[in-house]
Amino acid sequence: MVDFKIFLENYFEAQDDELEFVNYSEHFIDAPCNIYIIGCRPRVTIDKDYLVHNKNEIELLFKVQNEFNFIETKGKLPLEREVKGDLMLETNFPYSRFNIKDDLGYFFHGSEYQNKKDLKLKASYSLRVSNTDFDKTLINDFKALYIGQSIKMNKKLSPIKRLKSHSNFQRILSKCVSEYVDKEIYLILCSFVGKVGLSTVPEELLKVGDIGSYLRKLNSESNELTNDTKLITDIAEAALIDYFDTRNFNSDFIGSFGKKTHSYFKTLNESIVDKLVVEIDLNNLCRIYSDSIERKKHHGIAYNIKKDFQRDFFNAEM
Incomplete structure:
Protein backbone atom coordinates (compact mmCIF):
# COMPACT_ATOMS: atom_id res chain seq x y z
CA MET A 1 0.00 0.00 0.00
CA ARG A 43 -9.71 37.78 25.33
CA VAL A 44 -7.14 38.51 28.05
CA THR A 45 -7.31 41.93 29.70
CA ILE A 46 -5.28 43.79 32.28
CA ASP A 47 -6.69 45.30 35.48
CA LYS A 48 -6.05 49.02 34.98
CA ASP A 49 -6.04 49.72 38.71
CA TYR A 50 -3.61 47.01 39.84
CA LEU A 51 0.18 47.51 39.75
CA VAL A 52 2.57 46.32 42.45
CA HIS A 53 6.36 46.52 42.09
CA ASN A 54 9.72 46.39 43.80
CA LYS A 55 13.12 47.20 42.34
CA ASN A 56 13.32 43.89 40.45
CA GLU A 57 9.83 43.09 39.14
CA ILE A 58 6.24 44.19 38.67
CA GLU A 59 3.09 42.25 39.51
CA LEU A 60 0.02 42.61 37.27
CA LEU A 61 -3.54 41.32 37.48
CA PHE A 62 -4.86 39.60 34.35
CA LYS A 63 -8.45 38.68 33.52
CA VAL A 64 -9.39 35.91 31.08
CA GLN A 65 -12.81 36.59 29.61
CA ASN A 66 -15.47 33.91 29.00
CA GLU A 67 -18.59 35.63 27.70
CA PHE A 68 -19.24 38.14 30.53
CA ASN A 69 -17.35 36.25 33.23
CA PHE A 70 -13.67 36.69 34.11
CA ILE A 71 -11.02 34.39 35.58
CA GLU A 72 -8.44 36.45 37.48
CA THR A 73 -4.78 35.53 37.87
CA LYS A 74 -1.63 37.45 38.74
CA GLY A 75 1.69 37.43 36.91
CA LYS A 76 5.14 38.87 37.48
CA LEU A 77 7.51 40.41 34.92
CA PRO A 78 11.18 41.27 35.65
CA LEU A 79 12.07 44.94 35.27
CA GLU A 80 14.84 45.64 32.79
CA ARG A 81 16.15 48.69 34.65
CA GLU A 82 15.74 50.72 37.82
CA VAL A 83 12.48 52.65 38.21
CA LYS A 84 12.80 56.43 38.09
CA GLY A 85 9.98 58.39 39.67
CA ASP A 86 6.42 57.09 39.50
CA LEU A 87 5.66 53.78 37.78
CA MET A 88 2.41 53.88 35.82
CA LEU A 89 0.24 51.44 33.87
CA GLU A 90 -1.24 52.91 30.68
CA THR A 91 -4.20 51.15 29.06
CA ASN A 92 -7.52 51.88 27.35
CA PHE A 93 -10.73 49.92 26.88
CA PRO A 94 -10.99 46.94 26.29
CA TYR A 95 -7.73 46.78 28.30
CA SER A 96 -6.09 44.01 26.25
CA ARG A 97 -3.09 46.25 25.39
CA PHE A 98 -1.00 48.20 27.88
CA ASN A 99 2.25 49.98 28.63
CA ILE A 100 4.42 50.35 31.73
CA LYS A 101 6.06 53.77 32.08
CA ASP A 102 8.12 55.82 34.50
CA ASP A 103 9.84 59.24 34.28
CA LEU A 104 12.49 57.86 31.88
CA GLY A 105 10.06 56.29 29.43
CA TYR A 106 8.52 52.94 28.59
CA PHE A 107 9.60 49.51 29.81
CA PHE A 108 9.87 46.36 27.65
CA HIS A 109 10.10 48.25 24.32
CA GLY A 110 13.79 47.69 23.69
CA SER A 111 16.15 50.39 22.47
CA GLU A 112 14.81 50.32 18.90
CA TYR A 113 11.25 51.21 19.92
CA GLN A 114 11.96 53.17 23.08
CA ASN A 115 9.27 55.74 23.94
CA LYS A 116 6.92 54.77 21.08
CA LYS A 117 3.63 54.95 22.96
CA ASP A 118 1.67 53.31 20.11
CA LEU A 119 3.68 50.10 20.58
CA LYS A 120 1.82 48.36 23.39
CA LEU A 121 2.32 45.13 25.30
CA LYS A 122 -0.35 42.46 24.89
CA ALA A 123 -2.05 41.07 27.94
CA SER A 124 -2.35 37.58 26.40
CA TYR A 125 1.37 37.28 25.60
CA SER A 126 2.35 38.84 28.93
CA LEU A 127 0.24 36.35 30.85
CA ARG A 128 1.87 33.43 29.02
CA VAL A 129 5.36 34.43 30.21
CA SER A 130 4.56 35.95 33.61
CA ASN A 131 2.77 33.01 35.26
CA THR A 132 4.20 29.55 34.62
CA ASP A 133 1.65 27.86 36.91
CA PHE A 134 -1.40 29.19 35.07
CA ASP A 135 -3.46 26.72 33.00
CA LYS A 136 -2.49 28.07 29.59
CA THR A 137 -5.10 26.00 27.74
CA LEU A 138 -7.60 28.63 28.95
CA ILE A 139 -5.95 31.21 26.70
CA ASN A 140 -4.11 29.09 24.10
CA ASP A 141 -6.93 26.92 22.72
CA PHE A 142 -7.59 28.11 19.17
Missing part, protein backbone atom coordinates in the same frame (compact mmCIF):
# COMPACT_ATOMS: atom_id res chain seq x y z
CA VAL A 2 1.27 3.47 -0.91
CA ASP A 3 0.55 6.37 1.45
CA PHE A 4 0.64 10.04 0.49
CA LYS A 5 1.00 12.03 3.70
CA ILE A 6 0.43 15.79 3.78
CA PHE A 7 1.54 17.34 7.05
CA LEU A 8 2.36 20.62 8.77
CA GLU A 9 6.09 21.20 8.64
CA ASN A 10 6.29 24.79 9.85
CA TYR A 11 4.00 27.48 11.24
CA PHE A 12 3.96 30.99 12.65
CA GLU A 13 1.36 32.68 14.86
CA ALA A 14 0.38 36.35 14.65
CA GLN A 15 -2.47 38.72 15.41
CA ASP A 16 -3.97 41.13 12.90
CA ASP A 17 -2.12 44.14 14.32
CA GLU A 18 1.23 42.31 14.01
CA LEU A 19 1.12 41.84 10.25
CA GLU A 20 3.72 44.46 9.44
CA PHE A 21 6.23 42.88 11.84
CA VAL A 22 6.17 39.36 10.35
CA ASN A 23 9.29 38.54 8.33
CA TYR A 24 8.07 36.02 5.76
CA SER A 25 11.51 35.04 4.42
CA GLU A 26 12.88 34.48 7.92
CA HIS A 27 10.14 32.10 9.05
CA PHE A 28 9.48 30.19 5.81
CA ILE A 29 12.85 29.29 4.33
CA ASP A 30 12.57 25.71 3.04
CA ALA A 31 8.87 25.59 2.15
CA PRO A 32 6.37 28.40 1.45
CA CYS A 33 3.47 29.43 3.63
CA ASN A 34 0.67 27.86 1.59
CA ILE A 35 -2.22 27.73 4.09
CA TYR A 36 -3.44 30.20 6.70
CA ILE A 37 -5.98 29.60 9.45
CA ILE A 38 -7.96 32.44 11.01
CA GLY A 39 -9.37 31.75 14.43
CA CYS A 40 -10.09 33.17 17.86
CA ARG A 41 -9.05 32.77 21.47
CA PRO A 42 -10.46 34.11 24.76
CA LYS A 143 -11.02 27.93 17.50
CA ALA A 144 -10.70 27.64 13.70
CA LEU A 145 -13.03 30.00 11.82
CA TYR A 146 -11.63 30.24 8.31
CA ILE A 147 -9.04 28.32 6.25
CA GLY A 148 -7.55 29.66 3.04
CA GLN A 149 -4.64 29.45 0.59
CA SER A 150 -1.71 31.85 0.45
CA ILE A 151 0.24 30.21 -2.38
CA LYS A 152 -0.68 32.95 -4.87
CA MET A 153 0.67 35.72 -2.68
CA ASN A 154 3.86 37.58 -3.50
CA LYS A 155 6.67 35.42 -2.11
CA LYS A 156 8.76 38.51 -1.36
CA LEU A 157 6.17 39.78 1.11
CA SER A 158 4.72 38.39 4.30
CA PRO A 159 1.66 36.45 3.09
CA ILE A 160 -0.56 37.95 5.77
CA LYS A 161 -0.01 41.58 4.76
CA ARG A 162 -2.58 40.90 2.06
CA LEU A 163 -5.13 40.00 4.72
CA LYS A 164 -5.51 43.64 5.75
CA SER A 165 -7.79 44.05 2.74
CA HIS A 166 -8.99 40.43 2.51
CA SER A 167 -12.82 40.38 2.48
CA ASN A 168 -13.19 37.20 4.55
CA PHE A 169 -10.64 38.40 7.08
CA GLN A 170 -12.46 41.71 7.48
CA ARG A 171 -15.77 39.84 7.76
CA ILE A 172 -14.39 37.63 10.55
CA LEU A 173 -13.05 40.68 12.38
CA SER A 174 -16.46 42.34 12.17
CA LYS A 175 -18.21 39.18 13.37
CA CYS A 176 -15.72 38.79 16.20
CA VAL A 177 -16.49 42.32 17.41
CA SER A 178 -20.26 41.85 17.20
CA GLU A 179 -20.72 38.18 18.17
CA TYR A 180 -17.51 37.13 19.93
CA VAL A 181 -17.10 40.01 22.37
CA ASP A 182 -14.98 37.80 24.62
CA LYS A 183 -12.55 36.76 21.85
CA GLU A 184 -9.52 38.04 19.94
CA ILE A 185 -8.56 37.12 16.38
CA TYR A 186 -5.32 35.20 15.67
CA LEU A 187 -3.75 33.79 12.52
CA ILE A 188 -1.67 30.66 12.12
CA LEU A 189 0.48 30.70 8.97
CA CYS A 190 1.14 27.13 7.85
CA SER A 191 3.61 25.37 5.59
CA PHE A 192 2.15 22.03 4.48
CA VAL A 193 4.40 19.57 2.61
CA GLY A 194 3.99 16.05 1.26
CA LYS A 195 5.72 12.69 1.66
CA VAL A 196 5.07 9.39 -0.15
CA GLY A 197 5.80 6.09 1.58
CA LEU A 198 5.41 2.38 0.89
CA SER A 199 3.78 0.66 3.85
CA THR A 200 3.19 -2.77 2.26
CA VAL A 201 4.10 -4.31 -1.08
CA PRO A 202 1.03 -5.58 -3.01
CA GLU A 203 0.73 -9.37 -2.90
CA GLU A 204 0.40 -9.62 -6.68
CA LEU A 205 3.85 -8.06 -7.13
CA LEU A 206 5.40 -10.46 -4.65
CA LYS A 207 4.00 -13.35 -6.69
CA VAL A 208 5.34 -12.16 -10.05
CA GLY A 209 8.52 -10.69 -8.65
CA ASP A 210 8.14 -7.39 -10.52
CA ILE A 211 9.05 -5.31 -7.51
CA GLY A 212 11.86 -3.39 -9.26
CA SER A 213 9.52 -1.95 -11.88
CA TYR A 214 6.98 -1.09 -9.23
CA LEU A 215 9.56 0.74 -7.09
CA ARG A 216 10.79 2.76 -10.08
CA LYS A 217 7.22 3.85 -10.80
CA LEU A 218 6.75 4.66 -7.12
CA ASN A 219 9.88 6.80 -7.04
CA SER A 220 8.86 8.71 -10.19
CA GLU A 221 5.35 9.46 -8.98
CA SER A 222 6.60 10.25 -5.49
CA ASN A 223 8.83 13.02 -6.86
CA GLU A 224 6.00 14.44 -8.93
CA LEU A 225 3.54 14.49 -6.04
CA THR A 226 5.86 15.88 -3.36
CA ASN A 227 7.15 18.65 -5.66
CA ASP A 228 3.65 19.78 -6.66
CA THR A 229 3.07 22.56 -4.12
CA LYS A 230 -0.23 23.58 -5.72
CA LEU A 231 -1.59 20.03 -5.43
CA ILE A 232 -0.51 19.78 -1.79
CA THR A 233 -2.07 23.16 -1.05
CA ASP A 234 -5.37 22.27 -2.74
CA ILE A 235 -5.60 19.01 -0.79
CA ALA A 236 -4.67 20.56 2.57
CA GLU A 237 -7.15 23.42 2.17
CA ALA A 238 -10.07 21.20 1.10
CA ALA A 239 -9.40 18.51 3.72
CA LEU A 240 -9.02 20.94 6.63
CA ILE A 241 -12.13 22.93 5.68
CA ASP A 242 -14.15 19.72 5.43
CA TYR A 243 -12.71 18.31 8.69
CA PHE A 244 -13.15 21.41 10.86
CA ASP A 245 -16.43 22.30 9.11
CA THR A 246 -15.77 26.06 8.98
CA ARG A 247 -18.99 26.66 7.08
CA ASN A 248 -19.66 30.06 8.64
CA PHE A 249 -16.85 31.51 6.54
CA ASN A 250 -15.84 28.77 4.04
CA SER A 251 -18.55 28.00 1.50
CA ASP A 252 -16.67 25.30 -0.46
CA PHE A 253 -15.56 21.73 0.37
CA ILE A 254 -17.89 21.14 3.34
CA GLY A 255 -18.92 17.48 3.21
CA SER A 256 -17.55 17.00 -0.29
CA PHE A 257 -13.85 16.09 -0.04
CA GLY A 258 -12.93 13.68 -2.82
CA LYS A 259 -15.50 15.04 -5.25
CA LYS A 260 -14.64 14.37 -8.91
CA THR A 261 -14.85 18.08 -9.81
CA HIS A 262 -12.14 19.04 -7.32
CA SER A 263 -8.77 19.99 -8.78
CA TYR A 264 -6.79 17.25 -7.00
CA PHE A 265 -9.16 14.36 -7.78
CA LYS A 266 -7.85 13.29 -11.21
CA THR A 267 -4.19 13.37 -10.16
CA LEU A 268 -4.75 11.26 -7.05
CA ASN A 269 -7.25 8.89 -8.62
CA GLU A 270 -4.85 8.03 -11.46
CA SER A 271 -1.78 7.81 -9.23
CA ILE A 272 -0.15 4.84 -7.54
CA VAL A 273 -1.31 6.14 -4.15
CA ASP A 274 -3.78 4.05 -2.14
CA LYS A 275 -4.21 6.11 1.01
CA LEU A 276 -4.12 9.88 1.54
CA VAL A 277 -3.35 11.20 5.03
CA VAL A 278 -3.70 14.85 6.10
CA GLU A 279 -2.31 15.88 9.49
CA ILE A 280 -2.03 19.10 11.46
CA ASP A 281 0.15 18.98 14.57
CA LEU A 282 0.39 22.16 16.68
CA ASN A 283 1.98 20.40 19.62
CA ASN A 284 4.27 23.29 20.63
CA LEU A 285 1.64 26.00 20.15
CA CYS A 286 -1.92 25.13 21.09
CA ARG A 287 -4.91 22.87 20.82
CA ILE A 288 -7.08 23.61 17.80
CA TYR A 289 -10.80 22.91 17.53
CA SER A 290 -14.09 23.98 15.95
CA ASP A 291 -17.79 23.75 16.73
CA SER A 292 -17.81 20.11 15.59
CA ILE A 293 -14.23 18.95 16.36
CA GLU A 294 -12.82 18.47 19.86
CA ARG A 295 -9.76 20.27 21.19
CA LYS A 296 -6.51 18.53 20.24
CA LYS A 297 -2.96 19.50 19.37
CA HIS A 298 -2.75 16.80 16.72
CA HIS A 299 -5.52 15.98 14.23
CA GLY A 300 -5.39 13.40 11.47
CA ILE A 301 -7.68 12.30 8.63
CA ALA A 302 -7.11 9.35 6.29
CA TYR A 303 -8.81 8.77 2.92
CA ASN A 304 -8.97 5.52 0.94
CA ILE A 305 -8.49 6.82 -2.59
CA LYS A 306 -9.41 3.54 -4.28
CA LYS A 307 -12.73 3.43 -2.38
CA ASP A 308 -14.15 6.81 -3.41
CA PHE A 309 -12.07 8.69 -0.83
CA GLN A 310 -13.72 6.92 2.09
CA ARG A 311 -12.77 8.91 5.17
CA ASP A 312 -11.42 7.67 8.49
CA PHE A 313 -10.04 9.43 11.57
CA PHE A 314 -7.11 8.03 13.45
CA ASN A 315 -6.22 8.51 17.08
CA ALA A 316 -3.93 11.45 17.69
CA GLU A 317 -2.42 12.96 20.80
CA MET A 318 -4.75 15.22 22.72
Whole structure:
Protein backbone atom coordinates (compact mmCIF):
# COMPACT_ATOMS: atom_id res chain seq x y z
CA MET A 1 0.00 0.00 0.00
CA VAL A 2 1.27 3.47 -0.91
CA ASP A 3 0.55 6.37 1.45
CA PHE A 4 0.64 10.04 0.49
CA LYS A 5 1.00 12.03 3.70
CA ILE A 6 0.43 15.79 3.78
CA PHE A 7 1.54 17.34 7.05
CA LEU A 8 2.36 20.62 8.77
CA GLU A 9 6.09 21.20 8.64
CA ASN A 10 6.29 24.79 9.85
CA TYR A 11 4.00 27.48 11.24
CA PHE A 12 3.96 30.99 12.65
CA GLU A 13 1.36 32.68 14.86
CA ALA A 14 0.38 36.35 14.65
CA GLN A 15 -2.47 38.72 15.41
CA ASP A 16 -3.97 41.13 12.90
CA ASP A 17 -2.12 44.14 14.32
CA GLU A 18 1.23 42.31 14.01
CA LEU A 19 1.12 41.84 10.25
CA GLU A 20 3.72 44.46 9.44
CA PHE A 21 6.23 42.88 11.84
CA VAL A 22 6.17 39.36 10.35
CA ASN A 23 9.29 38.54 8.33
CA TYR A 24 8.07 36.02 5.76
CA SER A 25 11.51 35.04 4.42
CA GLU A 26 12.88 34.48 7.92
CA HIS A 27 10.14 32.10 9.05
CA PHE A 28 9.48 30.19 5.81
CA ILE A 29 12.85 29.29 4.33
CA ASP A 30 12.57 25.71 3.04
CA ALA A 31 8.87 25.59 2.15
CA PRO A 32 6.37 28.40 1.45
CA CYS A 33 3.47 29.43 3.63
CA ASN A 34 0.67 27.86 1.59
CA ILE A 35 -2.22 27.73 4.09
CA TYR A 36 -3.44 30.20 6.70
CA ILE A 37 -5.98 29.60 9.45
CA ILE A 38 -7.96 32.44 11.01
CA GLY A 39 -9.37 31.75 14.43
CA CYS A 40 -10.09 33.17 17.86
CA ARG A 41 -9.05 32.77 21.47
CA PRO A 42 -10.46 34.11 24.76
CA ARG A 43 -9.71 37.78 25.33
CA VAL A 44 -7.14 38.51 28.05
CA THR A 45 -7.31 41.93 29.70
CA ILE A 46 -5.28 43.79 32.28
CA ASP A 47 -6.69 45.30 35.48
CA LYS A 48 -6.05 49.02 34.98
CA ASP A 49 -6.04 49.72 38.71
CA TYR A 50 -3.61 47.01 39.84
CA LEU A 51 0.18 47.51 39.75
CA VAL A 52 2.57 46.32 42.45
CA HIS A 53 6.36 46.52 42.09
CA ASN A 54 9.72 46.39 43.80
CA LYS A 55 13.12 47.20 42.34
CA ASN A 56 13.32 43.89 40.45
CA GLU A 57 9.83 43.09 39.14
CA ILE A 58 6.24 44.19 38.67
CA GLU A 59 3.09 42.25 39.51
CA LEU A 60 0.02 42.61 37.27
CA LEU A 61 -3.54 41.32 37.48
CA PHE A 62 -4.86 39.60 34.35
CA LYS A 63 -8.45 38.68 33.52
CA VAL A 64 -9.39 35.91 31.08
CA GLN A 65 -12.81 36.59 29.61
CA ASN A 66 -15.47 33.91 29.00
CA GLU A 67 -18.59 35.63 27.70
CA PHE A 68 -19.24 38.14 30.53
CA ASN A 69 -17.35 36.25 33.23
CA PHE A 70 -13.67 36.69 34.11
CA ILE A 71 -11.02 34.39 35.58
CA GLU A 72 -8.44 36.45 37.48
CA THR A 73 -4.78 35.53 37.87
CA LYS A 74 -1.63 37.45 38.74
CA GLY A 75 1.69 37.43 36.91
CA LYS A 76 5.14 38.87 37.48
CA LEU A 77 7.51 40.41 34.92
CA PRO A 78 11.18 41.27 35.65
CA LEU A 79 12.07 44.94 35.27
CA GLU A 80 14.84 45.64 32.79
CA ARG A 81 16.15 48.69 34.65
CA GLU A 82 15.74 50.72 37.82
CA VAL A 83 12.48 52.65 38.21
CA LYS A 84 12.80 56.43 38.09
CA GLY A 85 9.98 58.39 39.67
CA ASP A 86 6.42 57.09 39.50
CA LEU A 87 5.66 53.78 37.78
CA MET A 88 2.41 53.88 35.82
CA LEU A 89 0.24 51.44 33.87
CA GLU A 90 -1.24 52.91 30.68
CA THR A 91 -4.20 51.15 29.06
CA ASN A 92 -7.52 51.88 27.35
CA PHE A 93 -10.73 49.92 26.88
CA PRO A 94 -10.99 46.94 26.29
CA TYR A 95 -7.73 46.78 28.30
CA SER A 96 -6.09 44.01 26.25
CA ARG A 97 -3.09 46.25 25.39
CA PHE A 98 -1.00 48.20 27.88
CA ASN A 99 2.25 49.98 28.63
CA ILE A 100 4.42 50.35 31.73
CA LYS A 101 6.06 53.77 32.08
CA ASP A 102 8.12 55.82 34.50
CA ASP A 103 9.84 59.24 34.28
CA LEU A 104 12.49 57.86 31.88
CA GLY A 105 10.06 56.29 29.43
CA TYR A 106 8.52 52.94 28.59
CA PHE A 107 9.60 49.51 29.81
CA PHE A 108 9.87 46.36 27.65
CA HIS A 109 10.10 48.25 24.32
CA GLY A 110 13.79 47.69 23.69
CA SER A 111 16.15 50.39 22.47
CA GLU A 112 14.81 50.32 18.90
CA TYR A 113 11.25 51.21 19.92
CA GLN A 114 11.96 53.17 23.08
CA ASN A 115 9.27 55.74 23.94
CA LYS A 116 6.92 54.77 21.08
CA LYS A 117 3.63 54.95 22.96
CA ASP A 118 1.67 53.31 20.11
CA LEU A 119 3.68 50.10 20.58
CA LYS A 120 1.82 48.36 23.39
CA LEU A 121 2.32 45.13 25.30
CA LYS A 122 -0.35 42.46 24.89
CA ALA A 123 -2.05 41.07 27.94
CA SER A 124 -2.35 37.58 26.40
CA TYR A 125 1.37 37.28 25.60
CA SER A 126 2.35 38.84 28.93
CA LEU A 127 0.24 36.35 30.85
CA ARG A 128 1.87 33.43 29.02
CA VAL A 129 5.36 34.43 30.21
CA SER A 130 4.56 35.95 33.61
CA ASN A 131 2.77 33.01 35.26
CA THR A 132 4.20 29.55 34.62
CA ASP A 133 1.65 27.86 36.91
CA PHE A 134 -1.40 29.19 35.07
CA ASP A 135 -3.46 26.72 33.00
CA LYS A 136 -2.49 28.07 29.59
CA THR A 137 -5.10 26.00 27.74
CA LEU A 138 -7.60 28.63 28.95
CA ILE A 139 -5.95 31.21 26.70
CA ASN A 140 -4.11 29.09 24.10
CA ASP A 141 -6.93 26.92 22.72
CA PHE A 142 -7.59 28.11 19.17
CA LYS A 143 -11.02 27.93 17.50
CA ALA A 144 -10.70 27.64 13.70
CA LEU A 145 -13.03 30.00 11.82
CA TYR A 146 -11.63 30.24 8.31
CA ILE A 147 -9.04 28.32 6.25
CA GLY A 148 -7.55 29.66 3.04
CA GLN A 149 -4.64 29.45 0.59
CA SER A 150 -1.71 31.85 0.45
CA ILE A 151 0.24 30.21 -2.38
CA LYS A 152 -0.68 32.95 -4.87
CA MET A 153 0.67 35.72 -2.68
CA ASN A 154 3.86 37.58 -3.50
CA LYS A 155 6.67 35.42 -2.11
CA LYS A 156 8.76 38.51 -1.36
CA LEU A 157 6.17 39.78 1.11
CA SER A 158 4.72 38.39 4.30
CA PRO A 159 1.66 36.45 3.09
CA ILE A 160 -0.56 37.95 5.77
CA LYS A 161 -0.01 41.58 4.76
CA ARG A 162 -2.58 40.90 2.06
CA LEU A 163 -5.13 40.00 4.72
CA LYS A 164 -5.51 43.64 5.75
CA SER A 165 -7.79 44.05 2.74
CA HIS A 166 -8.99 40.43 2.51
CA SER A 167 -12.82 40.38 2.48
CA ASN A 168 -13.19 37.20 4.55
CA PHE A 169 -10.64 38.40 7.08
CA GLN A 170 -12.46 41.71 7.48
CA ARG A 171 -15.77 39.84 7.76
CA ILE A 172 -14.39 37.63 10.55
CA LEU A 173 -13.05 40.68 12.38
CA SER A 174 -16.46 42.34 12.17
CA LYS A 175 -18.21 39.18 13.37
CA CYS A 176 -15.72 38.79 16.20
CA VAL A 177 -16.49 42.32 17.41
CA SER A 178 -20.26 41.85 17.20
CA GLU A 179 -20.72 38.18 18.17
CA TYR A 180 -17.51 37.13 19.93
CA VAL A 181 -17.10 40.01 22.37
CA ASP A 182 -14.98 37.80 24.62
CA LYS A 183 -12.55 36.76 21.85
CA GLU A 184 -9.52 38.04 19.94
CA ILE A 185 -8.56 37.12 16.38
CA TYR A 186 -5.32 35.20 15.67
CA LEU A 187 -3.75 33.79 12.52
CA ILE A 188 -1.67 30.66 12.12
CA LEU A 189 0.48 30.70 8.97
CA CYS A 190 1.14 27.13 7.85
CA SER A 191 3.61 25.37 5.59
CA PHE A 192 2.15 22.03 4.48
CA VAL A 193 4.40 19.57 2.61
CA GLY A 194 3.99 16.05 1.26
CA LYS A 195 5.72 12.69 1.66
CA VAL A 196 5.07 9.39 -0.15
CA GLY A 197 5.80 6.09 1.58
CA LEU A 198 5.41 2.38 0.89
CA SER A 199 3.78 0.66 3.85
CA THR A 200 3.19 -2.77 2.26
CA VAL A 201 4.10 -4.31 -1.08
CA PRO A 202 1.03 -5.58 -3.01
CA GLU A 203 0.73 -9.37 -2.90
CA GLU A 204 0.40 -9.62 -6.68
CA LEU A 205 3.85 -8.06 -7.13
CA LEU A 206 5.40 -10.46 -4.65
CA LYS A 207 4.00 -13.35 -6.69
CA VAL A 208 5.34 -12.16 -10.05
CA GLY A 209 8.52 -10.69 -8.65
CA ASP A 210 8.14 -7.39 -10.52
CA ILE A 211 9.05 -5.31 -7.51
CA GLY A 212 11.86 -3.39 -9.26
CA SER A 213 9.52 -1.95 -11.88
CA TYR A 214 6.98 -1.09 -9.23
CA LEU A 215 9.56 0.74 -7.09
CA ARG A 216 10.79 2.76 -10.08
CA LYS A 217 7.22 3.85 -10.80
CA LEU A 218 6.75 4.66 -7.12
CA ASN A 219 9.88 6.80 -7.04
CA SER A 220 8.86 8.71 -10.19
CA GLU A 221 5.35 9.46 -8.98
CA SER A 222 6.60 10.25 -5.49
CA ASN A 223 8.83 13.02 -6.86
CA GLU A 224 6.00 14.44 -8.93
CA LEU A 225 3.54 14.49 -6.04
CA THR A 226 5.86 15.88 -3.36
CA ASN A 227 7.15 18.65 -5.66
CA ASP A 228 3.65 19.78 -6.66
CA THR A 229 3.07 22.56 -4.12
CA LYS A 230 -0.23 23.58 -5.72
CA LEU A 231 -1.59 20.03 -5.43
CA ILE A 232 -0.51 19.78 -1.79
CA THR A 233 -2.07 23.16 -1.05
CA ASP A 234 -5.37 22.27 -2.74
CA ILE A 235 -5.60 19.01 -0.79
CA ALA A 236 -4.67 20.56 2.57
CA GLU A 237 -7.15 23.42 2.17
CA ALA A 238 -10.07 21.20 1.10
CA ALA A 239 -9.40 18.51 3.72
CA LEU A 240 -9.02 20.94 6.63
CA ILE A 241 -12.13 22.93 5.68
CA ASP A 242 -14.15 19.72 5.43
CA TYR A 243 -12.71 18.31 8.69
CA PHE A 244 -13.15 21.41 10.86
CA ASP A 245 -16.43 22.30 9.11
CA THR A 246 -15.77 26.06 8.98
CA ARG A 247 -18.99 26.66 7.08
CA ASN A 248 -19.66 30.06 8.64
CA PHE A 249 -16.85 31.51 6.54
CA ASN A 250 -15.84 28.77 4.04
CA SER A 251 -18.55 28.00 1.50
CA ASP A 252 -16.67 25.30 -0.46
CA PHE A 253 -15.56 21.73 0.37
CA ILE A 254 -17.89 21.14 3.34
CA GLY A 255 -18.92 17.48 3.21
CA SER A 256 -17.55 17.00 -0.29
CA PHE A 257 -13.85 16.09 -0.04
CA GLY A 258 -12.93 13.68 -2.82
CA LYS A 259 -15.50 15.04 -5.25
CA LYS A 260 -14.64 14.37 -8.91
CA THR A 261 -14.85 18.08 -9.81
CA HIS A 262 -12.14 19.04 -7.32
CA SER A 263 -8.77 19.99 -8.78
CA TYR A 264 -6.79 17.25 -7.00
CA PHE A 265 -9.16 14.36 -7.78
CA LYS A 266 -7.85 13.29 -11.21
CA THR A 267 -4.19 13.37 -10.16
CA LEU A 268 -4.75 11.26 -7.05
CA ASN A 269 -7.25 8.89 -8.62
CA GLU A 270 -4.85 8.03 -11.46
CA SER A 271 -1.78 7.81 -9.23
CA ILE A 272 -0.15 4.84 -7.54
CA VAL A 273 -1.31 6.14 -4.15
CA ASP A 274 -3.78 4.05 -2.14
CA LYS A 275 -4.21 6.11 1.01
CA LEU A 276 -4.12 9.88 1.54
CA VAL A 277 -3.35 11.20 5.03
CA VAL A 278 -3.70 14.85 6.10
CA GLU A 279 -2.31 15.88 9.49
CA ILE A 280 -2.03 19.10 11.46
CA ASP A 281 0.15 18.98 14.57
CA LEU A 282 0.39 22.16 16.68
CA ASN A 283 1.98 20.40 19.62
CA ASN A 284 4.27 23.29 20.63
CA LEU A 285 1.64 26.00 20.15
CA CYS A 286 -1.92 25.13 21.09
CA ARG A 287 -4.91 22.87 20.82
CA ILE A 288 -7.08 23.61 17.80
CA TYR A 289 -10.80 22.91 17.53
CA SER A 290 -14.09 23.98 15.95
CA ASP A 291 -17.79 23.75 16.73
CA SER A 292 -17.81 20.11 15.59
CA ILE A 293 -14.23 18.95 16.36
CA GLU A 294 -12.82 18.47 19.86
CA ARG A 295 -9.76 20.27 21.19
CA LYS A 296 -6.51 18.53 20.24
CA LYS A 297 -2.96 19.50 19.37
CA HIS A 298 -2.75 16.80 16.72
CA HIS A 299 -5.52 15.98 14.23
CA GLY A 300 -5.39 13.40 11.47
CA ILE A 301 -7.68 12.30 8.63
CA ALA A 302 -7.11 9.35 6.29
CA TYR A 303 -8.81 8.77 2.92
CA ASN A 304 -8.97 5.52 0.94
CA ILE A 305 -8.49 6.82 -2.59
CA LYS A 306 -9.41 3.54 -4.28
CA LYS A 307 -12.73 3.43 -2.38
CA ASP A 308 -14.15 6.81 -3.41
CA PHE A 309 -12.07 8.69 -0.83
CA GLN A 310 -13.72 6.92 2.09
CA ARG A 311 -12.77 8.91 5.17
CA ASP A 312 -11.42 7.67 8.49
CA PHE A 313 -10.04 9.43 11.57
CA PHE A 314 -7.11 8.03 13.45
CA ASN A 315 -6.22 8.51 17.08
CA ALA A 316 -3.93 11.45 17.69
CA GLU A 317 -2.42 12.96 20.80
CA MET A 318 -4.75 15.22 22.72
